[in-house]
Amino acid sequence: MQALTIAAASVTGALGKPEQHDLLLVRELQTMSFVFHIPLVCFGIAFPALVLFVEGLWIRTGDALYKAMAKRWSKVMLILFAIGVVSGTILSFEMGLLWPNFMATFGDVFGLAFGIEGFSFFAEAIFIAMYVYGWERFSPRRHLLLGVPIVIAGVTGSLMVISVNGWMNHPAGFDVVGGRVANVDPLAALFNSHLWHELIHMYVAGYVVVGCVVGAVYARSWLRGNRDRYVRTGLIVAVTVAALAAPVQFVVGDWAGRTVADDQPIKLAAFEGVADTTRGASLHLGGVYEKGAVRGGIKLPKALSLLAQHDPDALVPGLRSVRAADRPPVNVVRFSFQAMVAIGTLLALLGIAYVVTWWRHRRLPRSRWFYRLLVASGPLSVVALLAGWTTTEVGRQPWIVYGFMRTSEGVTAASGIGIAFVVLLAVYLALSVAIVWLLRRLAQRAPQAEVREELRLRPA
Amino acid sequence: MSLADVSLVLIAAGMTAYIVLAGADFGGGFWDLTAGGAQRGRPARELVQRSMGPVWETNHVWLIFILVLTWTAFPVAFGSAMSTLYVAGFLAVAGIVMRGTGFALRGQAASLPEARLLGAAFALSSVLAPFCLGAAAGAIGSGRVPVGNAAGDPWGSWLNPTGVLVGILAVLAGAYLAAVYLAADAERAGLDELRRAFRTRALGAGLVAGAVAIAGLFVLRGDAPALFEGLTSGAGLVCIVLSAIAGVTTLSLVWRGRFAAARYVAAAAVASVTAGWALAQYPQLLPGLTVSQAAAPHSTLVALLISAALGVLTIAPAQLALYRMAISGELSKPMESS
Ligand code: HDD
Ligand code: HEM
Ligand code: HEM
Numbered sequence: 132m133q134a135l136t137i138a139a140a141s142v143t144g145a146l147g148k149p150e151q152h153d154l155l156l157v158r159e160l161q162t163m164s165f166v167f168h169i170p171l172v173c174f175g176i177a178f179p180a181l182v183l184f185v186e187g188l189w190i191r192t193g194d195a196l197y198k199a200m201a202k203r204w205s206k207v208m209l210i211l212f213a214i215g216v217v218s219g220t221i222l223s224f225e226m227g228l229l230w231p232n233f234m235a236t237f238g239d240v241f242g243l244a245f246g247i248e249g250f251s252f253f254a255e256a257i258f259i260a261m262y263v264y265g266w267e268r269f270s271p272r273r274h275l276l277l278g279v280p281i282v283i284a285g286v287t288g289s290l291m292v293i294s295v296n297g298w299m300n301h302p303a304g305f306d307v308v309g310g311r312v313a314n315v316d317p318l319a320a321l322f323n324s325h326l327w328h329e330l331i332h333m334y335v336a337g338y339v340v341v342g343c344v345v346g347a348v349y350a351r352s353w354l355r356g357n358r359d360r361y362v363r364t365g366l367i368v369a370v371t372v373a374a375l376a377a378p379v380q381f382v383v384g385d386w387a388g389r390t391v392a393d394d395q396p397i398k399l400a401a402f403e404g405v406a407d408t409t410r411g412a413s414l415h416l417g418g419v420y421e422k423g424a425v426r427g428g429i430k431l432p433k434a435l436s437l438l439a440q441h442d443p444d445a446l447v448p449g450l451r452s453v454r455a456a457d458r459p460p461v462n463v464v465r466f467s468f469q470a471m472v473a474i475g476t477l478l479a480l481l482g483i484a485y486v487v488t489w490w491r492h493r494r495l496p497r498s499r500w501f502y503r504l505l506v507a508s509g510p511l512s513v514v515a516l517l518a519g520w521t522t523t524e525v526g527r528q529p530w531i532v533y534g535f536m537r538t539s540e541g542v543t544a545a546s547g548i549g550i551a552f553v554v555l556l557a558v559y560l561a562l563s564v565a566i567v568w569l570l571r572r573l574a575q576r577a578p579q580a581e582v583r584e585e586l587r588l589r590p591a
Numbered sequence: 592m593s594l595a596d597v598s599l600v601l602i603a604a605g606m607t608a609y610i611v612l613a614g615a616d617f618g619g620g621f622w623d624l625t626a627g628g629a630q631r632g633r634p635a636r637e638l639v640q641r642s643m644g645p646v647w648e649t650n651h652v653w654l655i656f657i658l659v660l661t662w663t664a665f666p667v668a669f670g671s672a673m674s675t676l677y678v679a680g681f682l683a684v685a686g687i688v689m690r691g692t693g694f695a696l697r698g699q700a701a702s703l704p705e706a707r708l709l710g711a712a713f714a715l716s717s718v719l720a721p722f723c724l725g726a727a728a729g730a731i732g733s734g735r736v737p738v739g740n741a742a743g744d745p746w747g748s749w750l751n752p753t754g755v756l757v758g759i760l761a762v763l764a765g766a767y768l769a770a771v772y773l774a775a776d777a778e779r780a781g782l783d784e785l786r787r788a789f790r791t792r793a794l795g796a797g798l799v800a801g802a803v804a805i806a807g808l809f810v811l812r813g814d815a816p817a818l819f820e821g822l823t824s825g826a827g828l829v830c831i832v833l834s835a836i837a838g839v840t841t842l843s844l845v846w847r848g849r850f851a852a853a854r855y856v857a858a859a860a861v862a863s864v865t866a867g868w869a870l871a872q873y874p875q876l877l878p879g880l881t882v883s884q885a886a887a888p889h890s891t892l893v894a895l896l897i898s899a900a901l902g903v904l905t906i907a908p909a910q911l912a913l914y915r916m917a918i919s920g921e922l923s924k925p926m927e928s929s
Contacts, residue, residue: 227673242663
């Protein structure tokens with residue numbers, strides 16, 4: 132077996148080697164910004180489709196209840212989009228403010244993706260404004276058509292940014308000549324081989340998160356005894372989406388795992404904490420990785436080999452096949468991966484229970500526990516989402532560009548990061564308060580306020 | 592013209608669009624700040640919200656456009672500038688965030704007592720963001736941003752005569768543009784009192800901006816001689832003269848109550864200043880770094896420019912349609928019930 136070398140060819144940063152004593156703080160700042168932005172953008176990815184679906188129901192049936200719901204949801208969409216815009220702007224600034232050497236060295240390789248993304252943001256902003264402010268201005272059909280570009284822009288916007296992330300995990304589209312980046316091929320960088328599983332996994336995650344969060348809101352009303360047609364409709368639309376998306380995540384996640392096994396074996400080893408290269412590697416549910424082995428937890432023999440290669444006896448390279456300085460922090464990655472898979476399993480089971488009940492009895496499940504779990508699924512799905520990103524991003528450490536540039540080399544040399552951290556923390560807290568306040572105010576108004584027509588809230 | 596030059600032109604065009612469009616959104620916040628007490632200031636505030644609510648996100652994307660073009664086409668310059676100007680950058684982004692949130696909240700909060708407190712915070716951010724962005728531009732223009740990772744002075748690079756001057760000009764330009772737009776919108780909505788109020792404000796802001804710009808030339812002569820030299824000779828001078836003519840014209844249009852025309856002429860004034868700045872500095876991007884040295888490789892620029900061209904072709908019609916609807920007041924207020 133050959134020894135693994137991750138460092139394909141180290142790149143000299145275009146701005147030299149930075150001195151940064153607060154690297155950890157810079158990383159935390161970046162993480163904090165993502166933790167705020169990514170749950171919001173799920174709504175940019177998946178919510179427009181739900182809104183259009185409900186509006187379509189209105190156009191087909193003429194039932195004003197659907198119009199009231201679509202209109203109400205479109206306002207939520209606008210508010211979350213606005214906050215997505217400002218939090219995305221923070222991220223765009225942070226690219227340069229926190230990682231100038233990374234940008235200076237590789238901006239010309241992967242920047243194209245962000246350039247294209249900019250145009251999908253334009254499209255999204257323009258059509259969202261027309262859609263939300265144009266309810267009374269356009270005929271129903273034209274209004275529905277105006278929503279279509281929003282759905283498309285949700286896909287292209289996340290496609291491009293994920294392309295960059297895929298590239299950071301599996302760089303392509305350049306050569307290293309004498310420590311410098313050369314022969315740049317921006318299209319090869321754009322369509323790197325990690326793009327596709329990340330895109331689809333994230334896209335489906337968007338539907339899982341939106342379905343669970345919206346479902347949780349209506350499930351709470353349901354548990355409190357409000358079971359009119361409005362609540363019921365919202366519940367069914369949202370939960371159906373989540374129930375269909377959650378099991379798919381299993382299949383895509385498996386694909387993601389195999390891709391990681393092929394391209395980033397050390398990250399895969401960190402999913403479990405495989406110290407030495409092993410045939411038929413097992414997985415432990417729970418437990419802690421310590422001094423080269425997992426302590427505690429339930430052992431699933433050969434499960435990791437099965438996940439990685441679909442072969443129970445496959446060889447899994449261990450962490451020790453690279454220098455200690457090239458290994459990611461195992462327990463963070465391990466714990467995040469387990470949290471994502473555990474929650475993914477729970478959500479998939481919940482979804483299957485819902486679909487089966489519907490199939491067999493043509494009704495919603497009756498158990499209060501189903502609704503309690505639904506309420507929990509809202510926050511849980513967000514945890515799974517963030518845990519997944521933690522798996523990917525912390526699993527990539529210590530590299531910012533896997534195998535080519537270390538995070539410590541891409542970082543800024545500026546001081547005073549602590550102040551920036553505190554300021555941005557305050558900004559994010561204020562933003563969170565603002566969102567909650569706005570959405571609560573919106574929710575306090577009866578759905579009847581949205582339309583002139585009388586709403587039929589009692590079941591026929 | 593090389594591909595790098597084309598990219599630079601595109602960035603300058605994006606900056607012009609951002610100043611003219613989003614600058615006015617910040618300016619709206621400025622007038623919000625100075626509109627007076629809750630009762631008296633209410634009509635003005637509502638007009639700001641109604642005119643700018645539907646378009647601010649689209650206007651804002653121009654900033655993202657500038658950022659991504661710069662980091663792709665001129666990565667070393669981008670990394671150097673952002674790392675040195677990080678204080679201004681963080682403050683600007685905090686201001687932008689508050690301003691954007693302000694738009695979202697105002698639609699809901701307009702009737703509440705909290706609105707005043709919130710309003711003050713948002714309005715202050717409307718001054719903070721353009722000031723910091725302008726000062727950052729001044730830092731680059733006066734050659735205080737060296738190549739390197741946070742190699743320049745994090746405070747002194749932008750808090751100096753040129754930086755402060757450009758920062759103030761950015762705030763004033765936004766205030767002027769906003770007043771012109773709002774006067775036009777008030778006229779269309781038949782709000783005669785507001786029309787007159789914003790006409791007065793536009794004239795005031797325009798005169799102050801003009802005076803500061805003229806005084807600013809003397810500041811530049813002392814503080815940024817190279818930039819001054821570039822702006823007062825050759826093509827740079829042509830741009831400055833054009834801008835001055837446009838500035839006087841737009842003021843006289845406002846005086847005569849021709850607000851729609853005044854908008855476009857004001858945009859021309861901003862565009863010629865931006866172009867003048869670019870020409871004055873050309874070919875230096877940062878000290879010791881020329882446009883061609885800083886440029887991304889050919890393959891990247893080709894791909895970037897092709898995608899930008901396709902993007903503009905697909906987006907422009909939709910954007911124009913949105914502005915047309917917003918200007919003609921056809922878009923309803925979504926946050927209130929129908
Ligand atoms: C609702 C969210 C959600 C759910 C239920 C799951 N995932 Fe996931 N996962 C994500 C949301 C996510 C993500 C969107 O956060 C990530 C981060 C990067 C990416 O591509 O997707 C991710 C990454 C990610 C990776 C790392 C990919 C990489 O580094 O390139 C693997 C191996 C898995 N997932 C595997 C799974 C498996 C086996 C699941 C089984 C249930 C699963 N995920 C459920
Ligand atoms: C370095 C990382 C990122 C940067 C620089 C970034 C930048 C941005 C910016 C600037 C916006 C606002 C667009 C506007 O002005 O209209 C935005 C919104 C958005 N971003 Fe991000 N983003 C990042 C990460 C992500 C991730 C991880 C995703 C999803 C997987 C994502 C998906 C979106 C989507 C769908 C929107 C649309 C806005 C919404 O619906 O809320 N972005 N992003
Ligand atoms: C300029 C580009 C980027 C840089 C420099 C960067 C770097 C980093 C770093 C250093 C961390 C912290 C990891 C740790 O705590 O060990 C991080 C976290 C993260 N990154 Fe990236 N990243 C970039 C782009 C992206 C993009 C494009 C995405 C998504 C599409 C992304 C998604 C994330 C997420 C979700 C986290 C949070 C992980 C956690 O919870 O710890 N990043 N990033």
